Amino acid sequence: MLTLDRLSCGYGSVQAAHDVSLHVTKGSIFALLGPNGAGKTSTIMAVMGHIDIQGGSILLEGADITKRRAIDRVRLGVALVPEGRQLFSDLTVDENLTVGGYAFPASSDAAKRERVFSYFPRLYERRNQMSGSLSGGEQQMLAIGRALMAEPRLLLVDELSLGLMPKMVDLCLDALLALKREGLTIVLIEQNTARALDVADQVCVLSSGLQVYQGTAAEAKAAGSMFAKFLGMGDEVAPG
Amino acid sequence: MPKHPSSAPVFIKKAALSAMFAISLLTTAAMPAKADIKIGFQVPLTGPAATDGKSAQIAGQMAVDDINAAGGVNGEKIQLVTYDDQAKSDQAIFTANKLIGEDGVKLVVNGSYSASGRAAAPVFQQAGVVMISAYGVHPDITKAGDYNFRLVHLGPPQGAATALYIGKTLGLKKISAITMDNDYGQATMDGFVGAAPKYGVEVLNKYSYSLKDRQFGSIVASVKRDNPDAVYATGYFFTAGPLVAQLRAAGITVPIIGSQAFDSEKFIEIAGPAADGTYIMDSFDRDRKDEKLQKFFSGFKEKAGYSPEGVAAITYSSFMLMADAIKRAGSAEPAKVRDALAATKNFPILEGTLNGFNSLHEIIMPISVNVIKDGKFKSAGMITDLDAFAPPEK
Amino acid sequence: MYYVDLAVTGISFGCMYAMMAVGLTLVYGLLRILHVAHAAVFALGAYVVVLVANATGSLILGFLASILITPLFGVAIYRLLYQPLLKYRPDVPMIASVGLLVLMQDAFRIVFGEQGVTFRSNPLAFTTFNLGSVTFNAVQLALVISAVVIFVGLHVFTTRTRMGIGWRATVSRPQIATSFGIDSIKVRYLNFAIGSALAAIAGGLVALLNNLVDPSIGAVVSYKALAIIVLGGLGSVRGTLIASLVLGLVEAYGTVFIGDWLDRDAIAFLALIALLMIRPQGFTGARTA
Ligand SMILES: Nc1ncnc2c1ncn2[C@@H]1O[C@H](COP(=O)(O)OP(=O)(O)OP(=O)(O)O)[C@@H](O)[C@H]1O
Ligand SMILES: [Mg+2]
Numbered sequence: 063m064l065t066l067d068r069l070s071c072g073y074g075s076v077q078a079a080h081d082v083s084l085h086v087t088k089g090s091i092f093a094l095l096g097p098n099g100a101g102k103t104s105t106i107m108a109v110m111g112h113i114d115i116q117g118g119s120i121l122l123e124g125a126d127i128t129k130r131r132a133i134d135r136v137r138l139g140v141a142l143v144p145e146g147r148q149l150f151s152d153l154t155v156d157e158n159l160t161v162g163g164y165a166f167p168a169s170s171d172a173a174k175r176e177r178v179f180s181y182f183p184r185l186y187e188r189r190n191q192m193s194g195s196l197s198g199g200e201q202q203m204l205a206i207g208r209a210l211m212a213e214p215r216l217l218l219v220d221e222l223s224l225g226l227m228p229k230m231v232d233l234c235l236d237a238l239l240a241l242k243r244e245g246l247t248i249v250l251i252e253q254n255t256a257r258a259l260d261v262a263d264q265v266c267v268l269s270s271g272l273q274v275y276q277g278t279a280a281e282a283k284a285a286g287s288m289f290a291k292f293l294g295m296g297d298e299v300a301p302g
Numbered sequence: 303m304p305k306h307p308s309s310a311p312v313f314i315k316k317a318a319l320s321a322m323f324a325i326s327l328l329t330t331a332a333m334p335a336k337a338d339i340k341i342g343f344q345v346p347l348t349g350p351a352a353t354d355g356k357s358a359q360i361a362g363q364m365a366v367d368d369i370n371a372a373g374g375v376n377g378e379k380i381q382l383v384t385y386d387d388q389a390k391s392d393q394a395i396f397t398a399n400k401l402i403g404e405d406g407v408k409l410v411v412n413g414s415y416s417a418s419g420r421a422a423a424p425v426f427q428q429a430g431v432v433m434i435s436a437y438g439v440h441p442d443i444t445k446a447g448d449y450n451f452r453l454v455h456l457g458p459p460q461g462a463a464t465a466l467y468i469g470k471t472l473g474l475k476k477i478s479a480i481t482m483d484n485d486y487g488q489a490t491m492d493g494f495v496g497a498a499p500k501y502g503v504e505v506l507n508k509y510s511y512s513l514k515d516r517q518f519g520s521i522v523a524s525v526k527r528d529n530p531d532a533v534y535a536t537g538y539f540f541t542a543g544p545l546v547a548q549l550r551a552a553g554i555t556v557p558i559i560g561s562q563a564f565d566s567e568k569f570i571e572i573a574g575p576a577a578d579g580t581y582i583m584d585s586f587d588r589d590r591k592d593e594k595l596q597k598f599f600s601g602f603k604e605k606a607g608y609s610p611e612g613v614a615a616i617t618y619s620s621f622m623l624m625a626d627a628i629k630r631a632g633s634a635e636p637a638k639v640r641d642a643l644a645a646t647k648n649f650p651i652l653e654g655t656l657n658g659f660n661s662l663h664e665i666i667m668p669i670s671v672n673v674i675k676d677g678k679f680k681s682a683g684m685i686t687d688l689d690a691f692a693p694p695e696k
Numbered sequence: 697m698y699y700v701d702l703a704v705t706g707i708s709f710g711c712m713y714a715m716m717a718v719g720l721t722l723v724y725g726l727l728r729i730l731h732v733a734h735a736a737v738f739a740l741g742a743y744v745v746v747l748v749a750n751a752t753g754s755l756i757l758g759f760l761a762s763i764l765i766t767p768l769f770g771v772a773i774y775r776l777l778y779q780p781l782l783k784y785r786p787d788v789p790m791i792a793s794v795g796l797l798v799l800m801q802d803a804f805r806i807v808f809g810e811q812g813v814t815f816r817s818n819p820l821a822f823t824t825f826n827l828g829s830v831t832f833n834a835v836q837l838a839l840v841i842s843a844v845v846i847f848v849g850l851h852v853f854t855t856r857t858r859m860g861i862g863w864r865a866t867v868s869r870p871q872i873a874t875s876f877g878i879d880s881i882k883v884r885y886l887n888f889a890i891g892s893a894l895a896a897i898a899g900g901l902v903a904l905l906n907n908l909v910d911p912s913i914g915a916v917v918s919y920k921a922l923a924i925i926v927l928g929g930l931g932s933v934r935g936t937l938i939a940s941l942v943l944g945l946v947e948a949y950g951t952v953f954i955g956d957w958l959d960r961d962a963i964a965f966l967a968l969i970a971l972l973m974i975r976p977q978g979f980t981g982a983r984t985a
Contacts, residue, residue, distance in 0.1 A: 110875055136877040144875075150868040153861065160858060161865040165877025168858060212876055350912070353810040483959050509951070512959040514916045516906040519705030519836070520951035520960070526831070527698040540812065544906040551822045551833050568811050572908045576822060 063088040063247040064109065064216055069118035071108035077116060078104035080271045086216075086264065088123075091238065091248045093262035093279065095255055095293060100268040102251045103145050106218045109249075110142050111135045122216065136165045139215035145251075146224070147205040151194030155185055158193050158204055162211025171211070178207035181237045199230030206237060217241065220251045235261050255293055259283050267292045338381035339374075339634045341366070341624060342407035342431075344397055344422060346414050351389035354613045358413035358436065359384065360606050361614035364598070365621030375628045380621075383407055387414050391421035398425040407431065408636045409624060413617045416440035416486065423450045432636045432643065436620040437613055439486045441694070444663045449640055451663040453620050453656075455584055457486050459691035460562060461493025463669045464534060464583050466690050468559055469501025471671075471683060472581075474531040476504050480521055480545070483510040487536040490561055494534060497690070506530050511537075516544045522552045536561035543572025550576035557581060565612040570677050577674045585672040586615050586653045587681045595652050619651035657688070664693035700830045702948045708836035710944025711843030715898035717921040717928070717936050718850075719770075719891025725867045725931035726887050728786050732793040733773055734895060735918030736800035741766040741896025742903040742913050743808060750816045755904075762896040770892025771885050779884075797918065804911040812910030821907050835905040842897055847937065850890075863887070867931075916961065923968045929978030938979045943967065 064086040072078040079101035086092040094102050107113045109120055111132030119128040122138055130138065141162075150158050159178060163171050179186040182203040188196060193204055202222065209217055219238065223231040231254070238248055239261055252258035259265065265282045267275035267289075275282070275292045282289045343362050346355035366382045374380060383405045385397035394414065401407040402425070410426055410433045412419045419438030423446035426433040434451045435443045444450050455463075468474050477498070481491040487510075495505055506528045509521045525533060533556060535545060542564045549558060550573075562584040570577045588599065588609075598618055602610040610618075624639070626649060631638035644663065649656045657666040666688060673682035685691070716738055723731040741762045749758030777796060781789040815821075823834035854860035866873040866883040874880050902917075903909045924943055928935030943964055950963035972978075 112871055112875070132871075132874050133877055133879055136875060142872070142875045144872060148869055148872045150865045150872070152868055153864055157855075157861050157864075160861050161873065161876050161878070163876075164858065164862050164865075208876075350810075352805070356810070510959050511951075512916075512961045514912065515960055516908065516913075516916075517709065517902075517960075519709065520702055520948040523698060523701035523705055523948075524952050526701065540908065540910055543814075543908055547821055547907050548833075548905070551824055552831055553824060571814050572812075572906075574814075574818060574822070574907060 063090075063123060064092075064249070065121040065124075066105070066109075067119045067121065069105070069108060069120060070116040071104055071113050072116055073104075073113060078113070078271055079108070079268065081118065082268070082273050083118075084266050084273070084276065086247055086249060088247050089242060089245050090263040091242055091250055091261055093258040093265045094249055094251045094268065095258060095265060096268035096274075097293060099270070101271040102268055103220055104271075105268070106142070106220060106249060106251065109135075109218060110140060136212050139213070141209035141212040141214035141217055143202075143205045143209045143217065143219040143222070145220035147201045149193040149196075149201055149204055149208070151192065153193060155189045155191055155193055155196070155204055158208050159211050162208035163213075166211075166213055170213075174211050174213070178210050181210075181240065182207055198225050199227065199233070202226060202230065202234055203237075206234065210241075215247060217246055217248045219248060222250060222252060223254045223257060231257060255290070339378050339409070339628065340381045340383050340405060340407045341621070342401035342405065342410035343382055343384040344387040344394060344401075344410065344412045344414050344418060345384060346389035346418070347386040349388040349390070351415050354437075354611075355386070355389070355414065357606065357611060357614040358617040360602060361598075361610060361618040362411065362413055362621055364601055364605065365618045365625075369621065369625045375625050376632065376634075378634070380625065387418045387422075389415040389418050391417045394418035394421040395425055398422040402426070402429045402431060408634065409628070409639060410434070411436060411617065411620045411624060412438060413613075413620070414438065416443070419443045420446075423447070426450065430636050432624075432639050434620045434624055434643070436617045439489075441489075448644075448663065449636065451643055451659060453616055453623065453651075453665055455562075455667070455669060455691070456664060456693055457489035458493030458496070459664075459693050460584050460669065461490040461495070462497035463685045463691040464490075464559060464561070465494050465497035465501050465503050466687065467581075467583065467671060467683075467685055468532060468534065469498070469503040471685075472532065472557065472559075474557065475502055476506055476528075476531045478525045478528040478530040478533050479505050479508045480518075480525075480533065480535040480537075481508070481510050482513050482537045482541060484513060487561070490536050493691075511541065511545075513538070513541060516541065518545050518548050521545075522548050522554070525549060525554055526552055530556060532557045532559060534559045536563075538563045539566035539569035539572065543569050543577075546573040546580055547576045555579075559583065562612065565672070565679075567609050567611065570674060570679075575677075577677065580674045581682055582672045582674070582679075584612075584669045585679065586612050587670045587672065587684075588679050589681055590654070592650075592652075594650075598652055615652040619653060619656075622651060623649060623656070654684070660693055661696040662694060666693070697829050702952060703945065704830060704832060704836060706945035706948030707941065708833075708839045708944070709947055710941035711839045712898050712902060713917070713920060713924055713943055714843055714937050714940035715839075715846060715894045716917050717924040717940055718847075718933060719888075719895050720921050720925045721928065721931060721933055721936040722867075722887050722891045724925060725933075726870075726884060727778065727782065727789075729778060730786075730790045730793065730922065731773075731891075732790060732918060732922070733777070733796040733800070734770075734891065734921065735914030736797045737766060737770050737773070737892045737914075738895040738899040738917060739800065739804060739909070739911070739914035740769055741892070741899030742909040743804065743813070743899075744896070745900030746813050746815055746903050746909050747808075750813070753817075755820070759897065759900050762900055763893050766896035766899075767889035767892040770888040770895075774884055774888045797914070801911050801915070808909075808911070810911070812908050812913075814907050814909075815904065818904060818907050820904050833905070835901055838904075839898075839901050842901065846894060846897070850933075859886075920961075920964060923965065927968060927971055927978050932978070935979045942971075942979075 066084050069082045070080050259279045262279040345358045366380045370379045387394040387397050412435045416438045419435040420440045420442045423443045427447035427449050432449050437454045481487040559581045564582045565585040627639050627642040631642035646658050669685040671682040672679045719734050744762035745758040748761040749755045778789045820834045825832045862878045870880050924939045927939035946967040947960050951960050
């Protein structure tokens with residue numbers, strides 16, 4: 063589904079990710095892990111088209127989208143659940159969903175909305191409420207719902223569990239698993255490694271912008287503390 | 303002696319050369335004195351005062367052309383040296399120094415606003431240069447010293463004359479007073495309020511507005527509540543136009559009496575039909591049967607494309623007065639011109655007859671009043687009781 | 697009814713300020729620029745109304761022309777002045793904006809004359825309605841009606857249409873809005889076009905009320921509008937509306953009670969300073985992020 067080929071990206075002269083190569087298979091959940099500042103967010107923002115690509119390429123189902131404008135990527139089937147949710151806080155729940163489906167005909171809105179509400183009935187109850195006044199969990203549901211309105215083939219989820227109660231994390235992860243069963247491909251960035259390995263098929267660990275581990279979730283789990291070391295690793299390991 | 307046969311011719315040649323040089327020196331030195339009397343002229347040609355500045359400039363040039371066409375003064379032509387002072391004090395001081403230092407000017411007409419005249423007056427005083435301020439109304443202008451003259455009434459005398467006119471001539475007693483909140487407006491209003499009781503005029507309420515304002519809704523509402531016999535307002539045409547229009551639009555039909563700076567065709571244009579019935583104090587009488595005035599009127603209109611307003615007329619008059627003073631002094635020497643100006647008696651200017659100057663070199667002259675009828679300025683009499691609005695003395 | 701008369705005056709001022717200031721609020725909300733040159737847009741709007749109305753004899757054509765031409769100017773300001781400067785600190789485009797305002801004032805002076813232009817025929821300014829003992833001027837009424845129609849329309853547009861919702865989303869989070877396919881450049885154009893059209897209407901109505909458009913027509917409203925958007929809590933349209941009405945009323949009543957020694961502008965700024973001391977975050981709270 064998604065292939066990154068020696069992708070380097072960053073901000074001006076700062077390089078946030080260096081030579082990242084990975085492949086996400088269709089219909090799988092791919093966990094992108096790593097310590098703070100590792101370059102996870104930067105990598106998926108590069109896929110979304112929001113930061114400078116300094117080298118390498120991004121392929122979506124074999125098609126090179128490296129040079130496509132951010133605004134066009136949603137129509138190619140990529141949707142984002144951004145870090146910290148980033149809802150349109152002075153828009154209502156309904157309006158946030160409308161924006162989610164902005165790139166697609168209004169006529170398809172109603173059906174998609176139904177689908178979102180079927181995953182997250184809470185949102186239906188709150189549909190006329192300002193999104194800024196939702197609880198953290200509800201906000202995360204809305205962020206996912208908003209992305210679903212964009213009819214994605216590839217869903218990029220950044221820090222799903224951040225600041226959520228365990229119950230809410232369960233609910234959201236269940237939703238992601240259900241979506242996966244429906245054939246959606248998901249890249250998931252998570253701080254909670256255990257939960258991520260539970261749901262993921264493949265894992266990649268970034269550290270200081272470099273890819274330090276890649277494998278299946280089962281392998282990672284089996285490696286146990288060895289694997290945990292990668293996540294704990296700081297700058298001292300980073301080669302030059 | 304013949305040992306040096308060539309020496310005599312060389313000597314003669316040298317003598318001839320130096321004689322020629324000396325003559326040429328003499329003639330060049332004599333040339334400007336014979337040809338021209340320079341009169342410096344400060345006008346705001348750019349910036350927000352440029353409207354009045356343009357009119358003043360056209361009028362000033364007309365005056366000089368008329369003087370020169372009539373043979374000049376004392377056999378000499380007038381040469382106009384004009385500078386743009388932007389109606390700003392720094393620019394006024396800069397151009398004043400330029401006039402004195404570079405151009406060697408000894409006589410000046412300041413055809414600009416108070417800020418300019420007030421800043422330039424001490425500079426000219428120091429240099430012993432005569433200045434007539436055509437329409438600068440700040441008291442400091444004449445206070446700078448005896449070389450400075452003013453050809454327009456100060457605010458307080460104008461205000462006092464207004465009280466007389468409203469109370470005695472129009473017989474109106476209850477007044478709502480509206481003033482623009484600059485020095486001139488306030489001073490004029492103070493003169494009015496001070497003199498009002500003498501003529502049985504009662505000021506019901508006083509309102510002030512900023513010169514930048516064009517919306518007078520609350521003042522209009524308040525005047526309506528006052529229900530006065532008349533409204534007295536100080537202002538410029540660009541505030542007066544909207545003010546009068548808005549007063550009339552609210553159904554206020556009593557006479558409106560405006561200060562001198564209402565005097566502009568543009569006022570009538572802005573206020574439209576609402577302008578009718580507005581009295582304008584110290585406004586020059588356009589209908590006066592005076593050949594010079596009518597000639598000035600048509601000449602100005604031809605040159606400028608619009609009718610002259612008060613500013614243009616008074617600037618023209620300033621040059622005429624200066625020329626007359628040079629003539630009476632028999633010289634363009636500033637001290638003599640100053641004394642001649644101070645001794646002016648019953649000199650006819652476009653506005654009427656100038657009685658003369660007082661000890662502070664403020665004008666003594668009746669005030670004429672216009673009223674607007676059918677969109678035209680019409681004379682509404684003359685206030686001749688000079689004691690009622692005597693300017694301050696030295 | 698004196699106090700009702702004053703209220704009419706204050707509300708009509710307030711409506712005028714609102715139509716003028718909302719353009720500033722929209723630009724600030726989207727780009728974080730103090731769009732000082734909006735005053736020049738307002739002035740241009742006024743000039744176009746007068747000139748076209750005088751040329752064609754139709755006031756309606758004057759307004760139509762202004763509503764079409766003025767937004768082009770507003771959009772051009774964004775495209776040619778702000779966009780190239782967006783990469784710098786926000787005070788850079790603001791200084792450029794001040795420069796443009798000064799330049800435009802001089803341009804108006806040079807092109808249309810120092811003395812300003814007046815309507816050849818302006819019956820509206822002299823038409824009044826009486827409701828009991830309260831007098832309405834036709835232009836005051838037009839100011840209020842336009843403001844109500846415009847703000848109701850704007851509300852419907854921004855809450856009921858996809859484009860309007862997308863616009864608000866862009867104001868809220870430009871980058872995320874782009875992720876969902878909203879063209880933020882088009883939103884900026886739309887933003888400047890709508891703000892400028894509103895300023896054009898306000899300018900035209902003020903021109904009618906004063907029966908005069910002079911080069912400085914925008915100057916006063918410009919700094920008042922800046923005061924209003926600060927009071928309104930920078931970037932909040934609702935706050936701008938409230939602040940506009942409050943300022944209009946404060947001016948109307950203030951002129952009467954302390955008008956003998958302070959003029960309307962001074963009163964307005966005293967009120968602004970006082971209100972900001974009580975509520976530094978403006979009327980609508982802390983939306984300044
Ligand atoms: N807007 C930016 N400008 C410059 N540098 C940035 C910017 N955003 C992030 N960086 C830098 O890029 C590097 C990678 O940041 P990124 O946000 O991708 O990390 P992350 O793995 O998502 O971390 P976290 O777990 O804290 O979210 C960091 O060193 C960070 O300081
Ligand atoms: Mg991150």
